[in-house]
Amino acid sequence: MKESPEEKRERLMELAKASVTSAYSTGEHSVIVAINTYNEMERTRNLIHEKLEDWYGIFFPELRLNNQLSYAKFVVIFGKNKKEALPAQLEELIGTGSADVASKIEKSIGNEPSEQEYEMLKSVANAEIDLAREEELLDKFLEERMKVLMPNISYLIDYKVAAELLSRAGSLSKLAMMPASTIQLLGAEKALFKHIKFHSKPPKYGVLFKLPQITSARKGDRGRIARLFATKICIAAKADAFTKNFIAPRLKEQIDLTLKKYASQERPEKPEQPQQQRRWQGNQAHGNRQGRANWQNRRQR
Secondary structure (H helix, E strand, C coil): CCCCHHHHHHHHHHHHHHHHHHHHCCCHHHHHHHHHHHHHHHHHHHHHHHHHHHHHCCCCCCCCCCCHHHHHHHHHHHCCCHHHCCHHHHHHHHCCCHHHHHHHHHHCCCCCCCHHHHHHHHHHHHHHHHHHHHHHHHHHHHHHHHHHHCHHHHHHCCHHHHHHHHHHHCCHHHHHHCCHHHHHCCCCHHHHHHHHHHCCCCCCCCHHHHCHHHHCCCHHHHHHHHHHHHHHHHHHHHHHHHHCCCCHHHHHHHHHHHHHHHHHCCCCCCCCCCHHHHHHHHHHHHHHHHHHHHHHHHHHC
């Protein structure tokens, strides 16, 4: 019996619902939302800290701390009257450098905030501290989930970088089907399209630049180190998505051996061109492009 359009619609709707349920049952989308939330919370907390420093800097402009949370806690505890801070309390809060902060308190040119100003400063500082606490919870969640969802990739690189690669790809199966060159440039889409459209320098890495092995490498080695990691991540992604075999230790050993090889090689530095010569070459290239464009316009006429 031929099914009616209504019955066909109902059957397709059921298939679509089953497909959506199956897609969300893997836990990948939960990790994607979690890493995006983590990044947004980090940006928000940095912005709040920047405004807190601007505001409290009116009353204690000399205060400079490397730890943002220590700064926020200082505002909460001693923001009302900084001269009440005892050396033991400062050492417990700040640690190394507490003596320098105590000296700055004595020589500070700032006044103390009013009761209303202190309450508002305290509220902003507490907001930063609360956000940092939520970030820690999200960080633990991501670490646990990534070890289960992508054990091979999480073994090779930081789990948050692995989660960002998953977010950029859309799913683990899509990441596993990508070539190494695409994985290498995930997160550098704008730079890639700029290169294609305006012929600027092509990007060498995207999200992978957050890896310490790349950021701490010599500038000339960063591209090939990014390609090395992208190649091994490509293999690890296929294992995580399809075979479920744990092959990460072998891949990690290969990465370490190659990195040692790169570190032992001496790469000659390119000679720096004089500024006048660079400007002349740039003008010559621009003139050649303009000449070709004029010739093509005349030919079309």
